[in-house]
Amino acid sequence: MVSDRSGPRKKTSDLEGSNNNARFSLFAGHKGLAPAWKTHLDTWRSGNVKRWSVDLHKLIYTHIVMIGLPTIFYYCLRQGGFTLINVHIAIATFFLVSSIMIIIEATHALVRRSPHLAQPSAWKLLEQWWRTWKQPFSRRDRPPNPPQSLPRCSVLLVAYLPNEQDIILETLRKILNTVYRSAAGIEVILAYNTPVDLPIETDLHRLAQLYPEFKLLRVEGSHSKAENINAALDLLTGEITCILDADHHPSPDCFVRAWHWLERGYDVVQGRNVIRNHMDNLMTQNIAIEFESLYGVSHPAKSFLTDSTIFGGSNGYWRTAVLKRIRFNPMMLTEDIDATMRTLLSGYRIVHDRSIIATELAPPDFNSFWFQRKRWAQGWLEVSFKYQRRVWKSKHFNLIQKLYWTYLLYYCVIYSVFALQILPLLLSLFLYHGSFPPSENAYLWGCTLITFFSGFYQTAVTMKVSANRYPGFYFLQYAVIIFVYTTLKNMISTVALYDHLHGHNQWVVTPRGAQANRVIQPESVPVLASTASVVSTK
């Protein structure tokens, strides 16, 4: 329930419809791979396949320790005459706190925060909330008028080309042809890395000749998104820089909307990411609603309540000067959250605007989902252990912000462990009685009802503020399976915790379409404080 921390993404592939733009017709044949390098790539792929089942022993171990042993423990205590009602109440309180947070967030998500109300009064907030509530199922406000002062803008597109070669041209087409350009102009830089030469690179070079504003940067020796971004920073000439992943399609008015915040003193604006391939399967449908809930409800509400939020790795709009100063740390698993923390600790401000929409692709299968979420969870752990203590001491965070970031960092680490304790508690009850005897404790019933209500309420609010008109059954099935889904994410989090504390931090590039997962091993021993990222160059 609390897992609303979204990290950066190595995205999935999904080949979309054919290209209707004549300017791109010359690239129509790029999907047919030349035999020589295709053989090479296939060999490269087949040697690096990794399935989620490689983590099965960790899953078993963590659940023996966190469910098996506590079940025996609780069972023995029940045998000894303990009712364990206090333990049950403590765990229920944990759920209650999280549920109340969800309800508060969801309620505040009904208010649309305007750049003109950067420091709103209570009355104006109430008025704004009422106006929003009166607009049934309104999803987006009117597009703002392009300001005269919109400066030169840069789009920094980052790609790992073997993985994203099938979709990169479509993304470029979308950006080059649809994003609004100010009088000062726009530039688009594709910073990519690849271990082998690819035919798509020829196509990209020809595209760069057609579009003078498009620059191509192959980053030699790079093994991460952070290295690609850092390499491109010296080329940036815009005053605002938008960082995008290879599958992200930004809305045309993205810079206009972002500038409204930047010109009012913010340094980074995080937009809203929406799943494009939601119709693929049950998992993508759920992820679509989950993203709506994260980017449409949780993040905006937290930004609204605390005037602080995260940069999610993509669809983020930076003052270029700040970006060039902060840069990205290639030693971190989630370099975006790391950059967020350094940005905030250095006194810069980040805001979330859910009206700045970019579409992206969800993982197409469970395998990709597993590794993606494990990397996010482990990346958050890495950041939590590295920065939590500094947040508590920082003069750039007020008390509310310190509480909020403790909730996002340490609380979420603890939550994934403690939330699981409800299972051994119930299992021991079942073993002891042979059934689940009904409880007469009003507090427990209250907590249970509020917990379930929070899930439904959050889903209902998500439906109201969602960016797309999804079929109603998406929301219904999400509300029904949210507890199973959350349990699954908590299980992944515990495996991530195991990996992190054991110093294992390989990550798997989320594949696009039929491509196999590739293992990247970036760091040696990164626990509690990051150390070194190791990449074999053999």
Add this chain to the structure above:
Amino acid sequence: MMNQRGDRSPHLAWIDGILICSVVMLLLYHVQLRFTGYAYTPQPTGLANNLQQLLVANYRLPDLGWLTQGLGLVSWFGFQWIDVLVIIGGFSLVVSLEHQRFLPRRFLGRSLGQVLWPFWTVVWLVYPLLWAIAIATKTYFPPAWYLFAGLTFPLVYTYNSDLLISTSANWWLMSLILSFVVSFPFLWRLLHRWGRMNLLLVSLVVTVGYRALAVYVLRGHPTYVLWDSPASSQPFALFLAKLSIFVVGMVAGSAYLQRRGPAYWPPGLAIAIGLGLYGLGFGCQFYYLGWIVSDLLVSAGLALGCMGVMQWLAQVDWIAMGMTTLGQYAYPYFLLYGLVVDRVLQFIVQGEPAQYLMALPVMVVGTLILAMVTDYTSPLLRRVVMGLLQDLDYVLSRTPKFQRRVWKLHVGDQVFYRGEAGWTVLKVEKLWDEQEFILCQVSDGQRSLWAKEEDLRPRGK
């Protein structure tokens, strides 16, 4: 005894084999002694008398044929494997320092960590379970003071380990293990200053002299001999009684690093010499005078023979792999077996011979599974605790810790990475985190990695 797997080369699988064999034999000894109510321990009453007692005692074991009878006979002497662990401890510590500069402080920090963290993990995991079991069964649970002593070991420390024994009988060995870890830097220095043979000779004189004192003046006894003496077995728990055994291991390890010594003997020769020494020591343990040297001879003989057998077995790849895999759990296995055996005997076996036979493999495998869980959990616990302590330190400290840069990094610089030479700076990245900090991509020609500037040192400084 400590977990040295990080430093172990693959061709030393036989050490892991000896380790796991030793702890399993200790378990069998412990369970047999407890099940039969200490029916037999070697007495200083002569060989013939002891053999007679041994046969009588063996009849108290459930009989399923020659296999169980044979295993029962061997298990009466399972305590001898403690000395094998002492020898292997000395050997492993020396071998783990191969190609490393010996820094006493770093050694002590690492070695004490390897001893204490698994111990704390066992204690912190097991005490709640033991408490729950005691609640459920309304049976004995150690008083709070003893729990506190275990949880904070070695804060409340007595050399005879009385406070630990109330939880698990075999934890008396913790004092001995800590003694050897702490005295190792001194012995290491003497090893290099005096040479192997001189150190061995001096340690033999010290040990034999002390053991003679223990037998004839301090009035102690070396095992669970039920002997009415004021000092009981305590004099033999002091590290002086085992010093030369440990030094034998160190000397063998030192010779091994120079590609000499027993580790390079042919397995057949090692087994033959081992049997000879063991036979002599075995006979000695049934006489007062023999107590002075029996442990030395038995441990050396048993270790040699076992080494020969394990080296021979380790020639088969999958057996070697099995030894290496299981060997890493030897230390947590040792910490856990007493707890497992006591509870299984109390709650499952309950004196029934049939149950005893069925429970034996369950105890051996069950302890192994728990040892695996402990081994997995120990680093987790360590990092969580250390992380929380770092947090506390950071929050409470009045001056933030910022690294002051003392040298400027350039692409192409030759640097040490964490003390290791041969690295070249490929890229320098300046980032901002309340102040400027630098990351460098460095390469040793084989790998490239990103490192923090504080992990790098210019070559030649």
